[in-house]
Amino acid sequence: xxxxxxxxxxxIAAVALxxxxxxxxxxxxxxxxGPSTTSSGAKLSGxxxxxxxxxxxxxVTAAAEDFQAQNSGVQVTVGISGTGGGFERFCNGxxxxxxxxxxxxxxxxxxVCQKNGIDYTEFQVANDGIAxxxxxxxxxxxxxxxxxxxxxxxxxxxxxNWNQVDPSFPDEKLTxxxxxxxxxxxxxxxxxxxxxxxxxxTDYQATEDDNVIVQAVEGDKGGLGYFGLSYFxxxxxxxxxxxxxxGSGCVAPTTATVQDGSYTPLSRPLFVYVKNTSLAKPxxxxxxxxxxxxxxxxxxxxxxxxxxxxxAQKSKSDFEAGxx
Amino acid sequence: xSIAAPADLRSTHSRGLWRGRLFVAALLLSLAVGxxxxxxxxxxxxxxxxxxxxxxLLTNPPSxxxxxxxxxxxILATLYLGVLLIAFTVPIGVGTAIYLEEYxxxxxxxxxxxxxxxxxxxxxxxxxxxxxxxxFLVRGLGLGRVLLAGALILTLLVLPTVIIAAREAxxxxxxxxxxxxxxxxxxxxxxxxxxxxxxxxxxIATGSILALSRAIGETAPLLLIGALTYVSFNPTVMGxxxxxxxxxxxxxxxxxxxxxxxxxxxxxxxxxxxxxLNAAAIWLRNRYQKRW
Amino acid sequence: xxxxxxxxxxxxxRKRWGEVVIKGALALCALVSVAxxxxxxxxxxxxxxxxxxxxxxxDFITGTEWAPxxxxxxxxxxxxxxxxxxxxxxxxxxxxxxxxxxxxxxxxYARPRVRGALKPxxxxxxxxxxxxxxxxxxxxxxxxLRDLGLDVEVFNALxxxxxxxxxxxxxxxxxxxxxxxxxxxxxxxxxxxxxxxxxxxxxxxxxxxxxxxxxxxxxxGISRAVGETMxxxxxxxxxxxxxxxxxQAVETMSAFIAATGAGDxxxxxxxxxxxxxxxxxxxxxxxxxxxxxxxxxxxYREVYE
Numbered sequence: 001x002x003x004x005x006x007x008x009x010x011x012i013a014a015v016a017l018x019x020x021x022x023x024x025x026x027x028x029x030x031x032x033x034g035p036s037t038t039s040s041g042a043k044l045s046g047x048x049x050x051x052x053x054x055x056x057x058x059x060v061t062a063a064a065e066d067f068q069a070q071n072s073g074v075q076v077t078v079g080i081s082g083t084g085g086g087f088e089r090f091c092n093g094x095x096x097x098x099x100x101x102x103x104x105x106x107x108x109x110x111x112v113c114q115k116n117g118i119d120y121t122e123f124q125v126a127n128d129g130i131a132x133x134x135x136x137x138x139x140x141x142x143x144x145x146x147x148x149x150x151x152x153x154x155x156x157x158x159x160x161n162w163n164q165v166d167p168s169f170p171d172e173k174l175t176x177x178x179x180x181x182x183x184x185x186x187x188x189x190x191x192x193x194x195x196x197x198x199x200x201x202t203d204y205q206a207t208e209d210d211n212v213i214v215q216a217v218e219g220d221k222g223g224l225g226y227f228g229l230s231y232f233x234x235x236x237x238x239x240x241x242x243x244x245x246x247g248s249g250c251v252a253p254t255t256a257t258v259q260d261g262s263y264t265p266l267s268r269p270l271f272v273y274v275k276n277t278s279l280a281k282p283x284x285x286x287x288x289x290x291x292x293x294x295x296x297x298x299x300x301x302x303x304x305x306x307x308x309x310x311x312a313q314k315s316k317s318d319f320e321a322g323x324x
Numbered sequence: 325x326s327i328a329a330p331a332d333l334r335s336t337h338s339r340g341l342w343r344g345r346l347f348v349a350a351l352l353l354s355l356a357v358g359x360x361x362x363x364x365x366x367x368x369x370x371x372x373x374x375x376x377x378x379x380x381l382l383t384n385p386p387s388x389x390x391x392x393x394x395x396x397x398x399i400l401a402t403l404y405l406g407v408l409l410i411a412f413t414v415p416i417g418v419g420t421a422i423y424l425e426e427y428x429x430x431x432x433x434x435x436x437x438x439x440x441x442x443x444x445x446x447x448x449x450x451x452x453x454x455x456x457x458x459x460f461l462v463r464g465l466g467l468g469r470v471l472l473a474g475a476l477i478l479t480l481l482v483l484p485t486v487i488i489a490a491r492e493a494x495x496x497x498x499x500x501x502x503x504x505x506x507x508x509x510x511x512x513x514x515x516x517x518x519x520x521x522x523x524x525x526x527x528i529a530t531g532s533i534l535a536l537s538r539a540i541g542e543t544a545p546l547l548l549i550g551a552l553t554y555v556s557f558n559p560t561v562m563g564x565x566x567x568x569x570x571x572x573x574x575x576x577x578x579x580x581x582x583x584x585x586x587x588x589x590x591x592x593x594x595x596x597x598x599x600x601l602n603a604a605a606i607w608l609r610n611r612y613q614k615r616w
Numbered sequence: 617x618x619x620x621x622x623x624x625x626x627x628x629x630r631k632r633w634g635e636v637v638i639k640g641a642l643a644l645c646a647l648v649s650v651a652x653x654x655x656x657x658x659x660x661x662x663x664x665x666x667x668x669x670x671x672x673x674x675d676f677i678t679g680t681e682w683a684p685x686x687x688x689x690x691x692x693x694x695x696x697x698x699x700x701x702x703x704x705x706x707x708x709x710x711x712x713x714x715x716x717x718x719x720x721x722x723x724x725y726a727r728p729r730v731r732g733a734l735k736p737x738x739x740x741x742x743x744x745x746x747x748x749x750x751x752x753x754x755x756x757x758x759x760x761l762r763d764l765g766l767d768v769e770v771f772n773a774l775x776x777x778x779x780x781x782x783x784x785x786x787x788x789x790x791x792x793x794x795x796x797x798x799x800x801x802x803x804x805x806x807x808x809x810x811x812x813x814x815x816x817x818x819x820x821x822x823x824x825x826x827x828x829x830x831x832x833x834x835x836x837g838i839s840r841a842v843g844e845t846m847x848x849x850x851x852x853x854x855x856x857x858x859x860x861x862x863x864q865a866v867e868t869m870s871a872f873i874a875a876t877g878a879g880d881x882x883x884x885x886x887x888x889x890x891x892x893x894x895x896x897x898x899x900x901x902x903x904x905x906x907x908x909x910x911x912x913x914x915x916y917r918e919v920y921e
């Protein structure tokens with residue numbers, strides 16, 4: 001009788017070890033970028049610790065994978081404690097790299113780093129857009145102006161119906177969903193749309209999990225939500241994106257429009273912050289160099305928006321300055 | 325074993341007979357609903373994920389490419405966590421239960437407070453244990469964000485479950501067993517070790533099974549303690565780590581739908597691991613099951 | 617046979633040091649839980665005290681609007697308490713009868729081989745990660761409720777409450793079953809000898825005899841329900857509505873702590889300290905409920921032999 005659970009476990013193990021794998025898609029091919037730019041030729045070794053934003057995390061992870069494939073002596077670990085949590089650890093000296101979906105805060109976070117003697121360098125590594133999405137059956141809200149978005153999302157907003165946003169819209173209940181208050185996406189959206197960080201109406205479905213936002217908007221004809229562009233790009237069948245008019249016409253959120261800045265104001269930069277003492281170590285220097293030199297390919301692989309040539313140039317010169 | 329009412333004593337009164345039958349039907353319904361709900365979940369997960377349960381999942385490190393992504397570091401880490409958990413929780417939990425039931429004077433205020441305390445700890449949300457671990461173990465004791473800290477925090481999380489289950493098991497041992505042993509000249513510890521504990525093994529086993537099952541599936545406190553989302557090398561007890569539930573959580577959040585299927589596959593692996601880790605306890609329980 | 621003139625003392629002639637050491641070791645084990653509580657109290661109440669230096673305690677306890685992380689902050693915790701009560705209520709409604717029913721069946725009616733297979737199966741299901749339960753509630757139960765005609769919102773307390781209940785069924789059922797299995801057979805025999813039916817034996821003899829263990833099972837189940845975060849976060853939404861209406865979204869104390877603790881809030885800020893204030897409130901509430909329940913059990917527990 002007690003043997004049965006063991007048999008069951010064994011059966012599962014046997015099934016697992018069958019050369020099935022029939023569900024997997026073909027691999028997307030070899031790693032995206034060429035060899036790393038180490039000039040010394042000596043084998044790199046050591047451990048690099050990155051932590052911070054859950055938005056930037058996948059970018060650094062994709063880079064870490066490729067980097068480790070070419071430098072097997074290096075161990076890179078990535079955490080997602082959040083942009084704020086990442087900075088806390090970073091300014092405590094616990095991590096080498098801090099991933100951030102917003103710049104470090106001058107009033108709250110910079111003083112802590114200064115107090116602990118942590119000098120760092122900031123690098124922009126990618127761009128990101130925020131997509132505003134509606135239900136597939138929503139055929140009236142093809143384009144929304146920033147003013148209309150402010151009207152919907154402002155702190156004192158009582159708008160509960162689409163026809164209150166614009167009289168030409170039908171009489172349809174407005175259901176809102178979006179990231180919670182601790183998300184960098186929330187911070188950015190509220191700052192751009194409502195003029196101030198954390199200023200928002202409070203009666204919407206707030207969640208950290210983008211799947212849930214998708215669910216909420218999908219389930220309601222009058223649903224409206226917002227989240228990162230890369231998420232939308234991989235779920236395009238389920239929802240419809242809204243073009244945003246930032247003052248110069250309706251622009252749809254795509255990689256191109258985010259990169260050239262025409263999708264405004266909902267485009268934002270993504271950063272990594274590197275401790276200067278870590279930057280002096282060869283393996284960290286090589287990794288950051290890898291990030292900066294290959295950001296376009298990494299962005300394509302991890303579905304981010306790459307830097308413009310100008311931004312890439314700036315990151316490179318920041319790197320030169322920081323490592324000289 | 326269940327006691328069947330002897331045939332000639334069974335009630336022939338029709339109302340009693342029907343009430344009895346209705347009662348059994350209601351009980352079976354409860355069992356059925358419970359299993360149905362839980363079973364639907366498992367079937368749903370299995371259907372979504374079984375195609376992805378393959379050697380790649382078990383042997384490869386994680387990757388952004390779903391074609392080659394695996395969960396080896398996470399699986400190993402969860403295995404280590406499970407073993408450490410059993411090693412810590414069972415002795416401490418059973419020890420506490422023995423102390424409370426056999427040695428402590430129940431009329432003393434501090435022992436009553438202890439009882440209340442343990443029961444209260446069971447209701448503390450797991451995230452608070454995460455905060456506790458971060459403040460005292462990772463930073464306070466200076467352990468750092470290592471596997472051992474994760475194991476210790478999970479131990480504290482499920483300790484109340486083991487203690488409460490063990491206490492009930494020890495309480496249920498009839499007093500006559502103890503009295504008989506004392507009458508033969510045994511010391512208190514001999515009574516506990518040789519009579520009470522063996523009789524209480526089934527209940528203790530249940531407690532540890534439930535505790536382990538729960539702890540292995542926990543995500544939030546581990547995230548706070550510093551479980552990583554990307555680790556490509558095998559874990560060590562005093563090194564950085566991730567865990568299978570954390571890996572699952574991370575995969576479900578990624579936009580690519582293939583990762584959701586991978587997450588389902590990882591859940592299947594998780595359930596298999598729980599079964600494996602609990603197998604010993606289940607076997608022990610069946611072997612030592614006694615009916616007074 | 618010669619009878620002793622003086623009764624022999626029953627205390628051992630020599631003190632057994634082994635026994636003393638063992639007692640000490642066991643007490644040390646018990647101290648682990650004490651240390652845990654002390655740690656939790658320090659970790660929660662110290663920052664909570666700092667929090668109450670900025671926000672009035674009365675406002676906190678009686679305020680009906682909870683919006684601590686928005687620019688125009690409001691710190692009334694009542695919606696969170698109501699949310700917790702609402703979800704726990706629905707969870708108990710599901711878990712108590714179903715769990716106890718399953719336990720009675722397994723203990724009194726099922727054949728030993730059936731019990732040997734079903735009990736571990738049930739316990740295995742206790743290991744399903746709560747994330748899975750959460751998604752299940754969101755993507756399966758809510759549409760199901762809508763199909764049944766209940767006009768629930770996408771995020772609602774009922775789905776979350778029901779699934780939390782399902783999640784704790786294994787705990788309640790397994791521990792209750794253990795308690796009932798431990799009831800001495802003589803009690804059942806005696807009842808049968810007096811002509812009782814199986815129904816009467818189960819409900820009037822076994823269950824009352826096992827009440828201590830059953831209540832322990834219930835308490836453990838409720839405690840887990842109260843402390844549950846993932847299912848609530850995914851299925852009940854994160855809207856701190858002050859309502860007992862199960863069709864609307866609510867937020868519980870535990871869910872709030874989890875969402876904020878793992879988020880982007882700078883540690884050390886007032887917003888972050890709300891976690892500790894809410895955590896301390898939760899701790900105190902469960903303390904009150906638990907002391908009441910312990911008293912009740914002590915009063916009604918039956919001891920045999």
